[in-house]
Amino acid sequence: MATVPGTTRIDGPDKVQAWPADQIWHPPSSTQKWVDFFFRRLCIGFAALTVFLIILLVVEIGAKAVPAFREHGISFLYGRTWDPNREIYGILPEIWGTLYTSLLALLFGSLFGVAAAVFLSEGYMSEGIFKILKMFGVQFHPFWGKLPERLELLLKNLIELLAAVPSVVYGLWGLFVVIPLIRPAANWIHSQFGSFPLFSTDLSGPGILPAVFVLSIMILPTITAISRDALISVPPKLRMAAYGLGATRWETILGVLLPTASRGIFGGVVLAFGRALGETMALAMLVGNANRLTLSLFSPANTLAALLANSFPEAGAREIPVLMYAALVLLAITLVVNMFGALVLERAASKAEAK
Amino acid sequence: MNDENRPLRERIESEEAAFLHRSEDEAARDPFGGVDFAALEHSIYRPRTAFSGLLSVVVTLMTLGALVPLFAVLIMLIWRGGRKLSTALFTELPPAPLEQGGGFGNAILGTLIMVGLATLITVPIGVLTGVFLAQAPGGNKLASAVRFSAKVLTGFPSILAGVFAYGAIVLATGGYSAIAGGIALSILMLPTIILTSESAIAMVPAKMKEASIGLGATGTQTAWMVLLPTAMPGILTGVMLAVARAAGETAPLLFTALFSNYWLSSGGRLNLMQPTASLAVLIYNFSGMPFKNQVELAWAAALVLVVLVLITNLIGQSFSRQQVQQ
Numbered sequence: 050m051a052t053v054p055g056t057t058r059i060d061g062p063d064k065v066q067a068w069p070a071d072q073i074w075h076p077p078s079s080t081q082k083w084v085d086f087f088f089r090r091l092c093i094g095f096a097a098l099t100v101f102l103i104i105l106l107v108v109e110i111g112a113k114a115v116p117a118f119r120e121h122g123i124s125f126l127y128g129r130t131w132d133p134n135r136e137i138y139g140i141l142p143e144i145w146g147t148l149y150t151s152l153l154a155l156l157f158g159s160l161f162g163v164a165a166a167v168f169l170s171e172g173y174m175s176e177g178i179f180k181i182l183k184m185f186g187v188q189f190h191p192f193w194g195k196l197p198e199r200l201e202l203l204l205k206n207l208i209e210l211l212a213a214v215p216s217v218v219y220g221l222w223g224l225f226v227v228i229p230l231i232r233p234a235a236n237w238i239h240s241q242f243g244s245f246p247l248f249s250t251d252l253s254g255p256g257i258l259p260a261v262f263v264l265s266i267m268i269l270p271t272i273t274a275i276s277r278d279a280l281i282s283v284p285p286k287l288r289m290a291a292y293g294l295g296a297t298r299w300e301t302i303l304g305v306l307l308p309t310a311s312r313g314i315f316g317g318v319v320l321a322f323g324r325a326l327g328e329t330m331a332l333a334m335l336v337g338n339a340n341r342l343t344l345s346l347f348s349p350a351n352t353l354a355a356l357l358a359n360s361f362p363e364a365g366a367r368e369i370p371v372l373m374y375a376a377l378v379l380l381a382i383t384l385v386v387n388m389f390g391a392l393v394l395e396r397a398a399s400k401a402e403a404k
Numbered sequence: 405m406n407d408e409n410r411p412l413r414e415r416i417e418s419e420e421a422a423f424l425h426r427s428e429d430e431a432a433r434d435p436f437g438g439v440d441f442a443a444l445e446h447s448i449y450r451p452r453t454a455f456s457g458l459l460s461v462v463v464t465l466m467t468l469g470a471l472v473p474l475f476a477v478l479i480m481l482i483w484r485g486g487r488k489l490s491t492a493l494f495t496e497l498p499p500a501p502l503e504q505g506g507g508f509g510n511a512i513l514g515t516l517i518m519v520g521l522a523t524l525i526t527v528p529i530g531v532l533t534g535v536f537l538a539q540a541p542g543g544n545k546l547a548s549a550v551r552f553s554a555k556v557l558t559g560f561p562s563i564l565a566g567v568f569a570y571g572a573i574v575l576a577t578g579g580y581s582a583i584a585g586g587i588a589l590s591i592l593m594l595p596t597i598i599l600t601s602e603s604a605i606a607m608v609p610a611k612m613k614e615a616s617i618g619l620g621a622t623g624t625q626t627a628w629m630v631l632l633p634t635a636m637p638g639i640l641t642g643v644m645l646a647v648a649r650a651a652g653e654t655a656p657l658l659f660t661a662l663f664s665n666y667w668l669s670s671g672g673r674l675n676l677m678q679p680t681a682s683l684a685v686l687i688y689n690f691s692g693m694p695f696k697n698q699v700e701l702a703w704a705a706a707l708v709l710v711v712l713v714l715i716t717n718l719i720g721q722s723f724s725r726q727q728v729q730q
Contacts (some may be wrong), residue, residue, distance in 0.1 A: 052637065060471045074619040085622035092536035095529045096550045102591070106560075106568050113571045164466035173464060201454035204467075206721070211474050213717050215652025217687045218706045222477050224691055225484075225699075268475045273470075299456035320559055327479070330688060348449020354563045361570065361659040380637040385560040391552060 053085075107380065114377045117370035125374060131340050131356075132150060138371045140378065142342045146350040147382070150257060150332065151325035153346075154264035158266070158325075159318050161265070162272030165208060166314075167302060169273070170280035172332045176203045205277075212270035220334030223263045229264075234345050252347035261346070268321040275394070278382065279313025280306055282401050312397035319390030327353040327383045328356035353379040428572040460707040478710075485707030488700050493708070498665050498686065501695055508705050510667050514582065515709075517668065518661060518682060519650050521586030523643065526593040530646075531639055534601025535627050550598070557595035563592040566656035574660055582668065582680040585661030592653060593646035600642025604635040644720030648713045654684035662688055683709045 065198035077085065093385020118127070121138055123339065128139015156323065168174070175197030182188040255299045283306050291301040307314070338359055353375055361372055422437075433664060448457055492507050499506030540547035569588035574580055608631050616626040632639070662679040663686065669675055685704050690702035 076620045077622045077625075081622050081625065085624040088624040088627070092532045092539075093546065096536040096546060098529060098534040099533055099550050099557070099594065100546075102551045102594070104555065105572075106564070106591075109568055109571050110564065161470045162467050164463045165470050168467040173460065205431055206470075207471055207474060210714070210717070211470070213648060213652075213713055214474070214477060215654070215684060215709060217652070217684045218477065218481070218710055221478055221691050221702060223686055225703075226476070226480055266470075269470055270432065297452050297456035299459045300452065302459075320705060323559040327559070327563065329561065329563040330684075333488050333655075334688065334691065338548050354561060357567060358655055358658055361567070362662065373567065373571065379561060380564055383561050383564075383591040384556065386553075387556045390559070391555040391704045394555075395552075 059171050074283065081333065102273060107122050107384075110373055110377050110380055112381055114370060114373040117374040121371070125371075126378070129340070129342060130334070136367065140353065142340050142373065143351050143353045144378065145342055146257075146300070146336065147326055148348070149356070149378070150261050150264060150336065150352060151322060153257075153261040154268060154325050155318065156266040157265035158195040158260070158321060162269045162317075163276050163307075163314060163322070165269070165273045166276035166280055167307075169201070169205055169208075171298075171302070174204055185302045188258050205305050208270055208273050209290065210358035211266060216328060216330040217266060217334070219263045219267060220331045223259050223331060224255070227253075227257075227259045228264060229247075239347060244355050246344045247346050250343070250345040250348040254349070255335050255347050257336060257343075258346040259333040260332050260337075262327060263335055264325055267328060267331060270327050271321040271324055272314075272317050275317025276310070276314045277396065279317070282313070283309045289384050315396035316390050319386060319393055323383050323387040323390055326386060327354055327379065329358050333358040353382075367394050453715070457595075470599040479562040481703065481707045481710055484700070485703040485705075488704040489624065489707070493701075497667070498681070498690075498701070499697060500665075501698070503691070504697055505526070506701065506702065508681070508683065509666065509688045510707075511683045511705065512708065514661070514664070514668060515651055515682045515684070516624040517710075518582055518585040518589060518657070518680065519647055521582065521676075522589035522593050522650050523647060525586065526597050526646065527643060528595055530597030530642075531601045531632070533535045533598045534605055534639070537598070538605035538631070539553050539601040539623070539627070541621055551602075551728040554598045556593070556598070560591070560595075561655075562592055562653050563655040563658075566658060566660050569621050569656065577677065579677065580660060580662040580679040582661055582678070585680060585682070586655045588656035588660045589650040589653060592656065593650050596646040596649065597639075597642050600645070601635070601639045604638025604642065607638065608634045637723045641720045641724040644716050644723065648716040648720065651685060651716065652709060652713050654682075654688050657682050657685050658688070661685070683712075 089109075117138075125138055125140060126144070127141050128137065129141050130137045130139050131142075132138075146377075178197040178200055179188055182193050183189075185193075187193040232252050235248075235258060239248050239251045287305050287309060288301055291305045296304065332352050333355040336352060336355055338351050338355060339349035341348060341350050343350060357372060357376055357379070360368065364372055445455065447455055471590045492505065493509075494507060494512060495509045496505070496507035497510055498508055533554075537547050537550060565588045569584045569590065573584040573587055577584070579583050612634065613626055616630045617623075621629070661682060664679040668678070668680055687702045687705050687709065690698040692706070693699065
């Protein structure tokens with residue numbers, strides 16, 4: 050570019066036909082056309098690679114699971130024993146544990162996640178700070194006046210940072226901080242309400258409750274981010290109309306904003322469910338790895354991902370196909386949930402555009 | 405619906421009629437006669453507003469409550485990991501059970517090498533796919549298939565990336581290796597890089613692209629000289645976010661790179677085809693050990709890992725701020 054001397058002016062049709070060699074504009078040479086041709090093919094190739102990768106993932110895991118499928122068949126899905134020595138394998142407790150922990154985490158995660166999304170999208174934070182600034186009369190000051198906006202952004206980033214902390218660190222924290230902290234309370238609840246199936250065992254260390262606690266923290270940022278986007282994209286005129294009819298702020302939120310954004314929020318919740326199903330480390334460290342089919346929140350249990358993480362490194366050649374089979378089950382569950390979530394979000398986005 | 409509302413509507417209509425058909429004297433004496441101003445006043449004692457205020461407080465508390473774990477984790481990391489911090493941690497090898505001291509220099513190196521490897525694999529593929537997606541016309545079937553696959557891959561369980569790399573690489577090459585770990589991580593990085601690149605390139609003003617094509621540039625020249633340089637901050641943000649995520653991943657490394665107590669070399673040369681230590685796997689392994697020294701090392705490693713991840717995240721965010729300023 051630097052070799053172009055001065056500026057080239059085009060004064061009339063006769064000058065255009067001259068085309069000096071150093072003209073800034075000129076049609077592509079044949080080499081450039083060839084480069085362009087190959088580069089376009091390269092881009093398309095790489096793009097196709099992504100689709101191919103998903104197919105490859107399914108085929109690879111599926112093919113490695115075939116021997117185990119032949120040997121154990123469908124009974125693998127409802128067997129309750131996992132005993133490599135006798136070669137009896139069943140993953141019903143793991144399937145149950147995966148769904149149970151994920152659904153519980155989803156319950157807490159979406160409750161807090163949607164609350165945080167409402168808090169962020171309603172601008173409570175900036176509103177409160179603006180009021181405080183007004184008390185001091187500096188709400189339009191060049192520095193202080195920007196404070197509400199900045200703190201709002203900081204809060205949003207802090208919630209996103211929750212997702213940035215690696216899951217193994219949450220596992221470590223859960224193991225050495227959360228479990229000792231909730232153990233006395235859990236054991237007290239067990240001694241008082243032990244007949245209730247949710248509290249039918251005591252918490253002797255790792256168990257479902259600490260795992261669910263950490264899991265809900267990990268999926269909260271996903272729910273908050275997607276719900277916030279959905280709430281913000283609700284047309285402002287709907288909010289104004291509700292206020293104009295005399296609705297209070299929460300009548301507006303519950304009656305207008307949340308129903309309008311419900312598709313997007315639901316998509317976010319489904320995606321978070323997919324995350325929770327596949328989350329490995331925090332569960333492998335906190336859920337206790339016990340092959341149990343239980344309702345109790347304080348009992349140890351196991352999940353598919355935790356089973357893979359714990360058994361794979363020391364699995365023998367006979368056990369590997371069985372683990373691949375378990376991986377295939379996990380893959381099927383998460384793919385279905387994720388595709389459903391992606392579709393719901395796509396529909397929500399196209400519907401919002403249509404408005 | 406109409407039937408439900410009728411009594412109320414009738415009442416309102418009759419009040420309205422009474423209000424409109426007052427005698428002129430009445431209207432002159434009291435222009436707002438019959439309007440109950442007290443009922444219109446905003447009062448926090450009214451059930452509707454009290455409910456609204458209460459929910460506002462609840463939501464505020466819940467949002468703050470959601471942030472408690474973040475600070476609890478950070479404080480514990482600084483408290484328990486910070487005490488142990490020393491230069492020996494970064495240069496020494498992990499200790500054997502019951503041995504004192506030691507560090508995790510090889511794990512830091514292993515994490516950097518495997519994440520670097522994954523970045524080298526994914527950045528060209530991811531960014532060029534992003535170029536393709538951003539340039540593809542609206543109804544392109546391949547583009548929507550790629551976009552959908554990338555979205556599905558974002559939620560792909562990390563342990564399954566490990567299972568895949570185990571089946572495809574560890575079994576094929578006959579051993580755990582840094583290469584297998586890097587490939588497992590790249591599967592997790594790819595969707596983030598594709599989706600952020602696409603949105604960064606799509607945000608480049610159309611007039612810049614049109615000007616470039618108008619000057620006779622080919623699509624390739626436009627991509628390299630106009631689109632990519634302009635979208636660079638956004639693309640770098642995506643790369644940094646993907647790197648930060650990959651650095652903290654444990655599950656895909658558990659049985660692809662495994663772990664090692666030694667430096668990543670054989671006979672004085674760097675060897676990527678052997679079991680490799682990483683910070684994340686070190687934390688997992690050491691947290692389950694009954695030895696105090698190992699548990700303390702796990703906390704220190706967690707602190708180092710979180711600092712690395714947070715710095716990478718912050719760098720990524722600073723890039724995205726540049727993009728906004730443009």
